[in-house]
Amino acid sequence: MTDALEPTDLQDKYIVPGLERGLRLLGEFSRNERTLSAAELARRLQVPRSTVFRLLTTLEMMGFVERTDGGREFRLGMAVLRLGFDYLASLELTELGRPLLDRLRDEVNYPCNLVVRDGRSIVYVAKSVAPTPFASSVNVGTRLPAHATVLGRVLLEDLTLAELRDLYPEPQLEVFSESTPKTVEALFDMVQRDRQRGYVLQEGFFETSISTIAAPVRDRSAKVVAALGTTIPASRIDPERLHGMVEQVRSAAGELSRLLDYRPSEGGAVVNL
Missing domain, CATH: 3.30.450.40 (GAF domain)
Structure with missing residues (x-):
């Protein structure tokens, strides 16, 4: 007989880590910080820079972020605006x-x-x-x-x-x-x-x-x-x-x-x- 899962255990069971990280990454951009580098995002999320690059590449492909400053930094893309609109x-x-x-x-x-x-x-x-x-x-x-x-x-x-x-x-x-x-x-x-x-x-x-x-x-x-x-x-x-x-x-x-x-x-x- 297994014990019933607590609400927090159920929540953790169904969380998709990659999706969570991607959404947290998007949430780092703000009115005051419209552009951020991959290094800065890796520091804030406390994940390897290689993981951040994979997240950014995926989000860029889908239009949620775009490169700026010669490709060194990123900003929110039009897909985020479309969702908001x-x-x-x-x-x-x-x-x-x-x-x-x-x-x-x-x-x-x-x-x-x-x-x-x-x-x-x-x-x-x-x-x-x-x-x-x-x-x-x-x-x-x-x-x-x-x-x-x-x-x-x-x-x-x-x-x-x-x-x-x-x-x-x-x-x-x-x-x-x-x-x-x-x-x-x-x-x-x-x-x-x-x-x-x-x-x-x-x-x-x-x-x-x-x-x-x-x-x-x-x-x-x-x-x-x-x-x-x-x-x-x-x-x-x-x-x-x-x-x-x-x-x-x-x-x-x-x-x-x-x-x-x-x-x-x-x-x-x-x-x-």
């Missing part, structure tokens, strides 16, 4: 979007969500739950297929047919309901109609008992970076409320886009990058 962008999106979701939820009295695309999936990054008996089956972090969901269709609007074919090389798409497009060409035609309309309203698209209204969120480059929408626990939406709810969703998405510094081109047309 991506983090700040995601933080900005969710932090700005959450109060808008809460306001939209209060207006429509249904759950509201903000999602982004990760390859062929959508990922829920923020949600606002309405005080109704309807319990949403999704949480922050939930992943669903982009091509088979209303919110996913919004996130595919910027892709060309060639880009969609690269994303979905298979001849037949996986079908989740009678409404799921079965080919890339059918998906492309669908999302282009969505794009022209400026929003998506679909009754029972992914699940027969659920309807969704969604609109795109764009950033300063005019690219769709998120989809904002409300989920309605009914296969059909009350026609008397329909127009108002669509406009409320579009208004919330438009306001979040403006907060992300999106400015429509002249005439209100969306820039197709």
Whole structure:
């Protein structure tokens, strides 16, 4: 019988020493010390200089550090900046979007969500739950297929047919309901109609008992970076409320886009990058 591992023992068991050293090395750079030599890094990390050279070579190959001063010193590379910018962008999106979701939820009295695309999936990054008996089956972090969901269709609007074919090389798409497009060409035609309309309203698209209204969120480059929408626990939406709810969703998405510094081109047309 073996004793259970203590939390610190478990932590030590799964630590990757090389990765730990690489991250510690990156952490030595700061605003006041933007460049450091391999010798100085070896002294600070208390590891052999040969180990530091291997770490630096790996990090340089991946763009996390770059040589300066004729190759004698190193500084942080663009890959570190990209990681930071991506983090700040995601933080900005969710932090700005959450109060808008809460306001939209209060207006429509249904759950509201903000999602982004990760390859062929959508990922829920923020949600606002309405005080109704309807319990949403999704949480922050939930992943669903982009091509088979209303919110996913919004996130595919910027892709060309060639880009969609690269994303979905298979001849037949996986079908989740009678409404799921079965080919890339059918998906492309669908999302282009969505794009022209400026929003998506679909009754029972992914699940027969659920309807969704969604609109795109764009950033300063005019690219769709998120989809904002409300989920309605009914296969059909009350026609008397329909127009108002669509406009409320579009208004919330438009306001979040403006907060992300999106400015429509002249005439209100969306820039197709």
